[in-house]
Amino acid sequence: MSVDQSPVTAAAAPGQPSTPLRSRIAGGFSGPYRSIPVLIVLALIWLYFYSQNSAYLTSANITNLSLQIVTTAILALGVVFVLLVGEIDLSSAMLSGVAATVTAQLAVKSEWPLWLAVLGGVVVGLLFVFVEALVIVFGVPSLIVTLGGMVVLQGLLLVVLPPEFTINVGGTDFAEIASTRIPAGWSLALAAAGWLVFCAVRLSRHRARGTAAAPTALVSVGVSALVSGVVIFGVVVVLTQDRGLPLPVLILVSMLLVGSYFTTQTRYGSHLYAVGGNREAAQRAGIPVARMVVYSFLVLGACSAVAGVVEASRLLAVSNSSGGGPLMLNAIAAAVVGGASLFGGRGTVWAALLGALVIGSINNGVQLLGMSTEVQSFATGGVLILAVAIDVVITRGSLLPNRR
Amino acid sequence: MSVDQSPVTAAAAPGQPSTPLRSRIAGGFSGPYRSIPVLIVLALIWLYFYSQNSAYLTSANITNLSLQIVTTAILALGVVFVLLVGEIDLSSAMLSGVAATVTAQLAVKSEWPLWLAVLGGVVVGLLFVFVEALVIVFGVPSLIVTLGGMVVLQGLLLVVLPPEFTINVGGTDFAEIASTRIPAGWSLALAAAGWLVFCAVRLSRHRARGTAAAPTALVSVGVSALVSGVVIFGVVVVLTQDRGLPLPVLILVSMLLVGSYFTTQTRYGSHLYAVGGNREAAQRAGIPVARMVVYSFLVLGACSAVAGVVEASRLLAVSNSSGGGPLMLNAIAAAVVGGASLFGGRGTVWAALLGALVIGSINNGVQLLGMSTEVQSFATGGVLILAVAIDVVITRGSLLPNRR
Amino acid sequence: GGDGDSGNDASSGGGKKLVYFMAPNTTPTRYIEQDGPDFAKALESLDPDIEVKFVNGGGDSANQLSQANSAIAAGAKALVVVAADPNTSAAILQAADGAGVPVIGYENPPLNGPMYAQVIFDPYKVGVQQGEYFQSQVEAGAFGDGPVDVARQYGNKGDVYTTEMLRGQDEVLQPMIDDGTLNVVCEDYIKDWAPDNAQQAADQCLTKTQGDVDVFLGFYDGNASGIIAALRAKDVQIPVYGGQNPELTGLQYMLTGEQQDDVLKAFSVEAEAAAKITVAAINGDDPPSDLVADTVNNGSDDIPTAKLDTTLIHLEEGKDPGEVVQQAVDLGIFTWEQICDGGPAADTPTCQEKAG
Amino acid sequence: MPEVIADPGAAPTTGREPLLELHGISKYFGGVRALHEVDLELFRGEVVGLVGDNGAGKSTLVKVISGVEHPDTGELRVRGEAVRLETPRGAQAAGIHTVYQDLSLCDNLDAVRNLFLGQELAGSVLRGRPLDRHRMETQARALLDSLSVKVRSLSAPVGGLSGGQRQGIAIARALVSDPSLVLLDEPTAALGVSQRAEVLELIVRLRAQDRGVLVISHDLKDIQEVADRVVVMRLGSKVAEFRRGHYGSGDLVAAITGADESSPNPGGNR
Amino acid sequence: MPEVIADPGAAPTTGREPLLELHGISKYFGGVRALHEVDLELFRGEVVGLVGDNGAGKSTLVKVISGVEHPDTGELRVRGEAVRLETPRGAQAAGIHTVYQDLSLCDNLDAVRNLFLGQELAGSVLRGRPLDRHRMETQARALLDSLSVKVRSLSAPVGGLSGGQRQGIAIARALVSDPSLVLLDEPTAALGVSQRAEVLELIVRLRAQDRGVLVISHDLKDIQEVADRVVVMRLGSKVAEFRRGHYGSGDLVAAITGADESSPNPGGNR
C-alpha cells in the first residue's frame, strides 16, 4: 500500500535481552549525559587532525587552541543562558567590543586600576542588555531587538573609541589578563582543591540520602570521583606544560562552574529551564517570567563584557573591528553544537565549552593543514556539519533519521 | 500581599458596550489581518521621514526604494517558507551570490541565452539547498547546517569566480534584468488584468457559498475589490512615473502572488503551516513532514538564486563580496518584522514584502538625512526596534506588556 | 568618535553645491577620521560655496549604490567614491553617468565604468615597495644565511587590493622564491583583513613549523599587529615586515622595534588632490593636468588618474626609531600624543622624550 | 433563569464572609463572549461544583480567578477586599491555587521539579537558593503515593509520562502549597479508577481543612458526591445553582443542556 | 494470569481473519518497560475496550499500532500480512486511523484545517491542489454537529478552543477518512454529557459499518456498554481479557488493580 510498509524479513527473535541495548543507550544520553556524544565527536576530530599533522596535539597547540576558544566559549556561555529561556541574541559580540573598548579607555587612557576598569566594562555590558531585555519583555521579538541593538552598538563603538579608532594595550596591565600564566604548582593545587570540594559535596549528598542509600550509589560516587580526578588533573598537566595555565582558561572554567552551579543546583536554574520549556506553565506556577528573562540577559551582558576584555587582551588592541567578524555566529553555533536548543529549555552551560571546542578544534586543525582558502572553507563548514551529524547519530543511537 | 494586587480604583462601569473595542481590535488583527499594524507602522515611518525631508516621497526616491528592497524581499520570501516549517536559514544570502556568479559565468563568459543561464543559477541554488535540507531532515539542527553551508559557500564562491574574482555584466543582456522598465501603459494593463482576476475569484467564491451567502458578504466583496483596486493602481502609477515599472518589482510581485496562492489556497500551504505549528501532530496526520521541509528549502533555493541574479544585475557585477554584507540578517529580520515567527507556523508571504519595506524605508530615510555614521547606526537600529514595538502595541491593542 | 563628520544638518545647504564623500565602511579608520575631514577642509578653502556630505557604505555595494542614487536624487554636483567593493561598483558609475554627475574615484575606486578622474596610491606599487625593501634585507643577511623561512600573510582573498598588492610583492619576491633564497613556510589569506584572523594564522604557522620561522611578511599594519600579538603571547622574537596604510598600532610597534617597516600614504595629500579635482569637475573643467598625469584602464574606460607617491619608512640599526616615525607624524597621519598615549610605545625613550 | 439561587442567609455558610466573590464578570475573546455577567461566591470549608457543556466558559472563569485571563468587566473580591489579579503570581499570593485543564506542566523538567515549580524547597539567598533536592524527592514521593499516582522515575522529564501520570502530578502540586482556595479544572479526566477515588478523597480532605474548593467536572456523579453546591453554566452565563440534596441528576442535565427552556438553543455552530 | 482468554474459535468472529494481530510486542523507553510481550487480535465489526491503570501502557500500545512508536520486539499483522509500520502515514495507508490521547491538533490552524489535516479536499495536481474550502466547511459543520460539538467559529485557530471542543474536533477527524480500524485513546475524557453520548453512539455506528474499533477509557461503565471484548493491561502486560456478558465490574477492577493476586504490587514508585 505504501513504501512505508514492508514485510518483516527478520522477525524479532524471541530470546532477546529484556532491555535492548539501543534503547538503553538512547535513554542514557539524555539530561546530564547529553555531553558524552559531543565528547566522542571531539575525540574523533582530534584524532583525525592528529593523524594528518602530529603537531596538532602538542601541548603548545593545545594551549593555542584553549586561548583561541576562550572568547567564543565565554560568549557562548551567555548565549546558552538566553537560549535556555527561549530567546536569541545577535548583539553580544558587538557588545563585547564596546565593553572592551570602554575598559581599555579606562585602563589605558584614564589609568584606572585594572579591576575597576573591567568593572566599568561589565557595567556598560549590563546596562545595555538590561535595556534590550526590557524591550524584549515588553513584547518585541528578541531577534529584532538584538539585531537593532547590534546596529546601535556599531555606532556606539565608533563613539567610545578615541579619534584614532584604536587603543593598543600591548605592554600595559591590561595585556596581562591574557598573558598571565599560573605556574604548574599553583594550578595543580587549585585543581586539587576543586576536586576535593567536588568529592566532598558528592559524598555529603550521598550521606544525606541516609539509610536509603544503596552501596551501589557509593560505588558510583567513587567512580565519578575517579573519572573527574583523572580528567581534571590530566587537563591541568597538559595546559601547564607551556609556561603554566593561561589565566583566561581559569576565568572560563570558573565562570562555567558558577554557571553550572546556578543552573543545576538552585531555584534560579530550575526557573530558567521552566521558562524555556513552557513559558505559559512557568508563569502560571508563579515564576516571574519577565524577571527570569531579564536575569538571563544580564548574565549574557556580563559574559560578553568579560569575553570582550579577554579578547582585547589577547589581541593587544581594541579597534572598530572589535566584536565583529564571525564571533557572534560562532558563539551561537557553539551553544547549539554543545546541545542547547534554539527553542528553549534544553542544554547545559557545558554546551558552551564543548561547542566552542568543537568549532575551535576544526578551525585550528584546518588552518594547521595549510590548505588553500577555498579548501579551508569546505573543510570548516563540512566538518562542522559532519561533527553534529555524528553527534545526532550517537545521541539517538540509530543511523536512521527520525521517521517523519 | 503583593504588588500585583491593588484595590480596584475605577471599578468597571456597568454600562459598557457588550464587546469592548479593545478585544475586538486585538481579535481582528490576527490571521490575514496581521498585516494591518505593519502597514500602519510603515505609514508612520514614511510620514516621519517625509516631514524631515520632502525628497523622501518623490517618485524617484520611491522607485529607488523599491529597487533597494527587491533583493531583500525576494530572499525574505524564501526565508518565510523556511520559518513557516520551523527551521532557520543562514546560508541563502551567500547562496544568492554563488548562484548569481554561476549565472553570470554562463551568460557572459559562456554566452548562454540569458534564460538558460538564469535557469542554471536556479538549478545550482536548488541543488545546494536540497543537500542542506536532506541533512536537516536527517536530524541536524538547521542553524548548524546552514551556518556550515554558508562557510562552504564562501569557499565555493571563490571557486566559481574566474581568477580575477569578478565578472562584469555591464552592457550585457544580464544587466537588463534590473534596468528594464515596463512602460506605464503595459504596467497599467497588467495591473488591471490582475485586479480583474482577483475580483472575479472573490465573486465566484461568493457565489459558491450559494444561498448561505448573506448580502453583507457581497458588500465585503465590493469593499475589498475597491480597496485592492485603489492600492494596486496607486502603486503602479507611482512606480511608473520614473521611466516605467522596474522589472525586478514585477518579478517580486509575481513571486509573492504565486507564494501567496500556494500558502493560502492549496493543500501544500496547509501542510506547511501544520508542520510549523505542531510537527508531531502533522506527522501523525499523515503529512510527509520531511518532504514538506525539503520543499520549503527548495523554495528558498529558488528565491535565493533569483535574488542573487537581480542583485548582480543591479550592481552590474559579481565578485567575492556577492551575497555578503547585511543581506542575510536583513532578510531574516524582514520576515520577522513582517510577522513571521522564528518558532514556526505563523506569518504570511506578505511578511517578506512588508518587512523588507520597513527595513528598507528606514535605511533609505536615514541615509537621505545625511547624518554621521554613528548617528545613522543609532537611528537605523533604534527605529527598527521602535517600529516593531509599535506594531506589537497595535497588534495586542494595549500599551501594557503581556503580564508575566 | 567621528566628530570629524560635518554637514549633519538635514536641510541641504540653501543653494550650496553638494558634494558627497562616499566612504566604503567603518573598518579602515582613515576615511572617517582623516581623509574625509581633510577633504572637506581642502574643498572649503577652494570654494566656500561647496558643502560636503559624508555617507558610509557599511561595506556593502548594494547599500553604496542606493546611497549614490539618493545623492544624485538630492542634487549632488559630484561624488567622491571609495568603493565598498570596486568590482561591484560599476552601477554607481552608470547611475552617475546617466544623471551627468561626475565621479571622482578615491583610493579604492570603482571599476568598469566611466569616471571623471581618480586619485590613488597604486597598490601594485606599494607591493613592489614592500617587496624591494624586504629583498634588500634578505640580501643584507638580516635573517642569516641559507634559505630564509618566511611566513606570508595576504589580505582578504579576492579583493582588488589584495590581488594588486600581491602582484607587486610577487614581482620582486617570486624570483627569490624560485631560486630558493626564500622558503615560504606558510601563506594565508586573512579573511576580512581582520587582526584576529592574522593572529590565529600566525599561531598556527608557528605550531606547524615548530617555531621555525625566520621572518613574517604581512600586507598591512593590521596583519602586523595580529602577528605581533601572537609572538608576544608566545614570548618569541621574530621580525615582522610588510606594514602599509599606517595604523596607530603599526607606528607604535615600530617604536618598540617589533615592526620593521611601513609604507606611508599621505592622506592629506590625497584628500587635497581629490578636492582640487572635484572643484574642476564641478566647474566643468578638465582635471588639473599637474595632478592628473596618467590614465588607467579600469576595465571599460581609460580614467585620468592622479597616482600619488608613497614613502617606505623602516627601522635601521643604530638609528633612533623616533626619527623614522617622525616622518609619519610630519605627514599628519598621527600625532605624537596619539602614538604615545598609553599602549606599548608609552615607555619607549622616544615617547618619554616627546611627551616630556 | 437561575433555578435555585442559594440564599446565603440560609446556607450552612451563614454569617461568614465569602472567601471569593465575583460580580458581573464578563470576558470576550475577539467576538466570542466566553463569560457574561457571572456572579459567584465561595466560602471556606465548601466544595462548589462547576458544570456545563463544552465551551460553556468554565475554564475561562477559572482562569479569570487565577489571574491568567483578565475580565473585561466586573469585580473580584478575595476575603471581602476588591482585588485585581494581574498575574497568576498575584492570585497565588492571595492564596488561590489552580490545577489547570491543560495541566500546565513543563515537559522538559522532571516530576520533582514540576511538583515544586515556583515553590521549591531552597536554601538561603546568600548561597544562591540551592535546592534541597533530597527533601523535595522524599516529599514528592509521599505526595504522589497519597494520590496513588505511580511514576517510575521521579527524575525523568514529565514529557514522557502517561496522560494520567501527568494529571496526577498536576493535582499533587495543589498539596505542596498551603492555599486557602483550590480550583480544580477537570482534575479526574485522565485518571484511572483508583486515582480518581483518591482525588475525590482529597477534595473532601481539603474541605475538612477549611479550605474553599471549586471543582469542574463532566462526571455528574462525582460532582453530586462531593459538591456542597453546584453552579451550572451555559454559553458563558451562570444559569442555575443547586444546593446539596435539593436536586437530582435530571435537574443538572436539564440545566446544562437548556432542555427545559422553550427557546431554541441560541448557540450551536454559527 | 489471563483470566478469560477469548477463544477465537468460539467467538462471534469465528472463521474470520483478524483485521489486526499483535504478537509479543515489547517496548522500552530507556529503562522503563512500557509494553511487555503483548498479544492482541482485533476483528472487523468488533469493539475492543482497552483498560488499565495510569501508566499501564495503553497509549503506548496504540502508538505502536499507529506507527508513532516502533516496538523493540514483536510482530504486527494487518489483514494477515506482517507489516512494519514505520510512520503514521504507513498506518493510515493500512486503513488505521487514530485519535490520540493528547489530541495532536495544530493549534495555529483553524477547526476546518485541523479536521481535514492530511486529507484535505483539494483540486487537481495541475492547479497546485487548491483547497475546496467551501465544501470542507460544509462537511466540517455537519461532522461537528453530528457529534454535538459546538464551535462558534470554524475559522479561528483551535488553540483558543475549550478542552472539550478540541477533543470533539480530534474525534471528528476519524469520520473524514474511511478507515477499517479506528483507535480511540480516551476519546471522551474532556467531553460533556451529551457529546459523550454521541461518541458512544458513534462507536456503535462504526461497528455497524463493519469497522474494527479499539477504545481506551477509564470509564468502565462506558466500556461495559460498548465493548464486545475488554482487554486489561497492567504494568505493560496484558493480564486479562473478557468477553461481553462474561464479567462484572468487579472483575474488571480486580484485573486492573491486580487486587486478586497474592504477590504485592510489583511496580509503584521506584
Ligand SMILES: Nc1ncnc2c1ncn2[C@@H]1O[C@H](COP(=O)(O)OP(=O)(O)OP(=O)(O)O)[C@@H](O)[C@H]1O
Ligand atoms: N484564548 C481564547 N481565544 C479565543 N477563544 C477562546 C479562548 N479561550 C476560550 N475561548 C472560547 O471561549 C469559550 C469558553 O471556553 P472554556 O474553555 O471556558 O470552556 P469550558 O467550559 O472550559 O469547556 P470544556 O468543558 O470543553 O473545557 C469557548 O467557546 C472557547 O472557544
Ligand SMILES: Nc1ncnc2c1ncn2[C@@H]1O[C@H](COP(=O)(O)OP(=O)(O)OP(=O)(O)O)[C@@H](O)[C@H]1O
Ligand atoms: N516517550 C516516553 N518516554 C519515556 N517513557 C514513556 C514514554 N511514553 C510512555 N512512557 C512510559 O511508559 C509507561 C506507559 O505509558 P502509557 O502512556 O502507555 O500509559 P497509559 O496506559 O496510556 O496511561 P494513562 O491511562 O495514564 O494514559 C508509563 O510509565 C510512561 O511513563
Ligand SMILES: [Mg+2]
Ligand atoms: Mg474547560
Ligand SMILES: [Mg+2]
Ligand atoms: Mg494513555
